[in-house]
Amino acid sequence: MNATPSSSPNNHLQTIAEREQKLLASYATFSSQTKGRKYAEPDHPYRGPFQRDRDRIIHSSAFRRLNGKMQVFTGEMGDYHRTRLTHTHEVASIARTIGRALRLNEDLIEALALFHDIGHPPFGHAGEDALNLCLEAEGGFSHNQYALTIAEELEIRDGDNPGLNLSREVLEGQATRVEKDKQTLPPLLEVQVVEAADSITYDAHDTDDAVKLELVTLEELAEVSLIQHCLERIGSRFHQLAPNIQRRAVVHELIDLQVSHVLQAAETFLQKSNWQDPDESFRIGPVEQLAKQKKELEEFLKSRVYHHPHLLETRGMAQQRLQAMFHGYQERVDLLPTRFQERAEQIGLPRSVGDYLASMTDRYCNQQFSQFFANQGKG
Numbered sequence: 001m002n003a004t005p006s007s008s009p010n011n012h013l014q015t016i017a018e019r020e021q022k023l024l025a026s027y028a029t030f031s032s033q034t035k036g037r038k039y040a041e042p043d044h045p046y047r048g049p050f051q052r053d054r055d056r057i058i059h060s061s062a063f064r065r066l067n068g069k070m071q072v073f074t075g076e077m078g079d080y081h082r083t084r085l086t087h088t089h090e091v092a093s094i095a096r097t098i099g100r101a102l103r104l105n106e107d108l109i110e111a112l113a114l115f116h117d118i119g120h121p122p123f124g125h126a127g128e129d130a131l132n133l134c135l136e137a138e139g140g141f142s143h144n145q146y147a148l149t150i151a152e153e154l155e156i157r158d159g160d161n162p163g164l165n166l167s168r169e170v171l172e173g174q175a176t177r178v179e180k181d182k183q184t185l186p187p188l189l190e191v192q193v194v195e196a197a198d199s200i201t202y203d204a205h206d207t208d209d210a211v212k213l214e215l216v217t218l219e220e221l222a223e224v225s226l227i228q229h230c231l232e233r234i235g236s237r238f239h240q241l242a243p244n245i246q247r248r249a250v251v252h253e254l255i256d257l258q259v260s261h262v263l264q265a266a267e268t269f270l271q272k273s274n275w276q277d278p279d280e281s282f283r284i285g286p287v288e289q290l291a292k293q294k295k296e297l298e299e300f301l302k303s304r305v306y307h308h309p310h311l312l313e314t315r316g317m318a319q320q321r322l323q324a325m326f327h328g329y330q331e332r333v334d335l336l337p338t339r340f341q342e343r344a345e346q347i348g349l350p351r352s353v354g355d356y357l358a359s360m361t362d363r364y365c366n367q368q369f370s371q372f373f374a375n376q377g378k379g
Contacts, residue, residue, distance in 0.1 A: 016048035025103035027270075029188055035168035038152075039161045049167045050107035056157065056164045057114045062150045066117065068361025070124050072206055072306065073213060074314050081209040084120050090205060091116065094259060095197035098284070099190065101263050102270075108190045112173045115166075116194055119147030121358035122365040123318035130319040134326040135354045144177040146358050154355065192284035199286075200258045203297055208251045210305045218247060224300050226293040230254050261290045321369045322357055328373045329353045335372060 017032050024030060031048035044052055057063055066085035073081040082090070092113035099109040120143045121127040131141035148171060152163040173191040186192070207227070210216050221227045230253035234246065241249060265287045286294060305311070329336055330349055336356060344352035360368070 016046075016051075020048075020105070023103065024105060027189060028104045029108050029169060029190055030105070031107070035172075037165050037167055038163075039165050041165065048107055050105060050111050050169070053111040053164075053166045053170045054107060054114060056166065057111060057118065060118070060150075060155050060164060062118050062155060062359065063114065065359065065361050066120070068363055069120055069122055070362055071202075071209075072124060072311070073209055074123075074362070080212050082205050084117055084124070087201060087205065088114055088117050091194065091197050091201045094200055094255065095194045098193045098197060098259060098262060102189070102193070102266055102284075104190050104193060108169060108173075108188075109193055111166075111170050112191060112194045113197065115147060115151070115170060115174060116177065116198065117143070117147075119143040119145070119150055119358070121146070121322075122360045122362045123314070123322070126315035126318045127322055127358075127365075130322040131326070131354050131358060133319075134323055135350060138348065138351050138354070141354055141358070142178060143358075144174065146355070147174055148178075149355065150359075154359070186283065189282075189284060196262050196285050199294070200255060200262075203258070203294060203301075204251050204254045206301050206305065207254060207297070208247060210301065211247050215308050215310075216304050218243070218250065220304070221250075221300070224293075224297045226254070226257075226290075226297050229293075230257060233257070258286065258290065258294070261286055321365065321373075324373050324376055325357060325365070325369055326350075326353055328376055329356070332372070 017030075020028075020030050020032070031050060034049045037049075043049075047055070063085075066088060067083055069084040071082040071084050071087045092110050095109045095113045096106050099106050121131055121141075123130075128141060128143050135141045150163075151166050151171065151174075155164050156162075157164050169188065169190075173188060173194070176187040176191055177195075187195075207221065211218055211221070218227075218231070222231055227250065230250050233253050234241070234249045238249070262285060266284055269282050285291070330353055333341060333344070333349065336344070336353070340352050340356045343355070357365070
């Protein structure tokens, strides 16, 4: 006779609180000390609050759509380069590595990392700039702020309350990305870890994608001290590598070097406090010398990759299309999905149209433009 499945875990399963007491440092964020959610919910029998946040994010529609949103390079340039979704997963991977080494809350870190770019519109930062211009009279557009709109208003999890009802730690962590200059207190250490991992990730994968797509060569990148240092480290271990293997080795070194520096800097500071709660001056991030080298690399990528003629052409096209669609949907409200027509009555038509456009993937945006707005303004 088969036993009826129980809604409670086996008594021998380790609780979240027990696991965290054994693994986390005193300065970590403990699940038992969560600030809770806007809409109260009973505890889950074997998942902590931040695990539930992670699962809700992963199973959301907005998260799935990240696969169809460009990171830096567009889909017609090939299938190798990163999308916004693969970028997000790489950030989560690196952030968890840093968090585990520092004995922070990995569940919270993963939720924050998976959530951090969920508000990106189609066509990356070019799309964001276009929507920001379109919505200038409404206060502008920020993908960081839009992530909060998705989590608190647009996603539908159940019929009782709007949004995903994420924990306050995740929402407040994302809110620190909206107005960084106005922060009076340092964010949670888990939030700082995700910020550091995000920076490490895009430096590495933009370098990788740019070389793979032949926008720059490794020889040209060797002009940058950080890349030169990585090549020297590789050369000390390997006699000769094929170009594609060397490219991957550089990316590995670029990530490993930065993560190691971040951990070494954090360890030095935490030792001063005897691995207890650090004071407010503590920040997780690159040391001064590495920060300078990172800035040099990012300036190189900006001038040689992000301003590449092909990407500038894509940027111009994206901005023209989004601007045309922004005005077009306001003239043809009937083309908006019903929920965005209803939403327009609550928050105004321009903002509702902006929210709808921001939700689109690159492909769907192009499809909608071609179907309804490509001939706009033509006789």
